[in-house]
Amino acid sequence: MFIDTHKPQIELEIYLPLDQLRLADESLFPSQSDDLKQVNFSALQDYMQTHVSITTQNSQPLTAQKVDDFAIHEFDNVLFMVMKMQFIKPDNFDTSGFSLHYNAILHRVVTHKIYVSYRNDMHEVLKASQDIATIGLIRYQRETLFIEPEKITAWSQFKLMFVNGMSHIAAGIDHLLFLLCLILPAPLVSANKRWQSVAPVRQCVMSVAKIVTFFTLGHSLTLALTTLGYISFPAKPIEILVAASILVSALNAIRPIFSQSAMWIAFIFGLIHGQAFAIEMSHMGFDTQAIIVALVAFNLGIETVQLLIVICVVPVLAMLARTYFYSAIRITLSVLAMAAASYWIIERSV
Known part of the structure; x- marks a missing residue:
């Protein structure tokens, strides 16, 4: 309006x-x-x-x-x-x-x-x-x-867009579910096409840091390019691909599909999720100057919530990975994520 x-x-x-x-x-x-x-x-x-x-x-x-x-x-x-x-x-x-x-x-x-x-x-x-x-x-x-x-003022707009970015990612169950599935196997080491031994804490932290960083780079790139008008894709296929990314990452959390290249998968899927973030930005009106402030603030809001969630979740996963029931938790969460992703794919394809 x-x-x-x-x-x-x-x-x-x-x-x-x-x-x-x-x-x-x-x-x-x-x-x-x-x-x-x-x-x-x-x-x-x-x-x-x-x-x-x-x-x-x-x-x-x-x-x-x-x-x-x-x-x-x-x-x-x-x-x-x-x-x-x-x-x-x-x-x-x-x-x-x-x-x-x-x-x-x-x-x-x-x-x-x-x-x-x-x-x-x-x-x-x-x-x-x-x-x-x-x-x-x-x-x-x-x-x-x-x-x-x-x-x-420019500052009032920055604050508004920062809060909107935080709200968008906090309410974006599909984006958060994708991120969770990506980091579920981070505390583990793969061998013989299975998630087996527990990774050292330093290795776990570095793995999560790479995944989150490359995901951020991917979605920031397409969010900026789409919002500034350099690229454009229809909303419906993007929403379907977002759901598909959850399905693939959940499968990887059950059995390692891309354990050695998780950060690049995070980057590729981040490109898709950035398009979805841009759909939210497209609902707002900006001129060529205001859009830069809004884009930076919106993305910073997304990154803030994302970082807070990772900081809270990763230590819990690292501790659970050292228990005998982590395998059951990981597989159960992955199956639930796959069910949700399958439902979204069907719903968004209609």
Whole structure:
């Protein structure tokens, strides 16, 4: 979502994924049609005016004008309804702050989230040549965002994107599961195509360090290249490949497939996971300058959580590897990861 406030009214440019919109309210679509483009525009106007509102600091609601600007666009094989809503500013409107309440789709689809970006008058706000600034994230149970244009700075954007990077990897079960499967056999040494003896602590630490470093290099490379627009791949195949990477790494945790080249496998799969991280970044609006700050902050957020998880998990794995039941734990976790990966491959292929 983009917010413009330089006009006589506050204008919102909203991007609604039509598949999620249909899950939220089927009455907006013809009951017998599978075509997502067949939207009831009149019903959508009423729906949006019910689920989107702006209020002043004194809790005075702004009047929403009739929505009459609709267009359907496709991004990464997903259809979006792009629409504009305008709210009339009262004479005593205080431009230093206002509240945006938004729960379209969110009231039914709790995984939906909306990045809010501020644009057009950023020359005056940031005293720089930035036209767009991502200022907040609206999601389930956090449906109201208080916007203070005068407090939008490069540092506030950096903090927001850093936290978003942390949240993204912390909630990304598939990425964390892949990393766990990669380091599960790190405390062990392979022989005769089996994981057998326990590795020395130094060897275990070095193995994990190489795996994590090469995974980081891989996903950082494709995250940067994709976000900056140098490469682009469809989202669906990438999500399938992410699930496939979990399946392969889980198989390796049961029986060594690439024990001597784990770091290079981590790098190759990191390239794929970086594409998936870039999908998250693509949902935000940036100009050519702001995108560098956002990219660095987002990636640092990812790396921070990843490092914290490795620091917590590896010592536990190293201690368990010296017990007689580590084999059962390793195989059980790997089988569960394989089941989850197989489910995701099927689900994402449909």
